[in-house]
Amino acid sequence: MEYDALLDAWEPYIVHGKRHPGVFIRGMQQDDGKVLQARLEVGGYTNPHLHSGEERITILEGEGECIIDGIRTSVTAGSTTRIPPRTIHQLRNSGNTPLLVSARFTPPFLQQETTLL
Numbered sequence: 001m002e003y004d005a006l007l008d009a010w011e012p013y014i015v016h017g018k019r020h021p022g023v024f025i026r027g028m029q030q031d032d033g034k035v036l037q038a039r040l041e042v043g044g045y046t047n048p049h050l051h052s053g054e055e056r057i058t059i060l061e062g063e064g065e066c067i068i069d070g071i072r073t074s075v076t077a078g079s080t081t082r083i084p085p086r087t088i089h090q091l092r093n094s095g096n097t098p099l100l101v102s103a104r105f106t107p108p109f110l111q112q113e114t115t116l117l
Helices: none
Strands: 012-016 018-030 032-038 054-060 063-068 071-076 082-085 087-093 099-106
Touching: 018 063, 018 071, 032 082, 054 063, 063 082
Parallel strands: none
Antiparallel strands: 012 018, 018 032, 032 099, 054 082, 054 099, 063 071, 063 087
């Protein structure tokens, strides 16, 4: 499936009134989970946060860092990372081009179920 055919327009990523700097999202709901696509501009990052369910992120373009429970790992196009439920994590664009990410949440979650730290 082509993401562009399925996803809405890019929106700033705002959770509980707090914006994730340089991060834009769009998404869709599927039977087995919620899929978001995120675009992190150069220098963009998500604030440290956690969800009640599992998250799997796949890097579609660019390079960055995924920080899970304080452990920093480099991520590049094609890499996939599993984030267990209730695990503090953060994503940063450390490259020179936008970082494009696909994130699948199982079970699907609502923004109000995200805990910012």
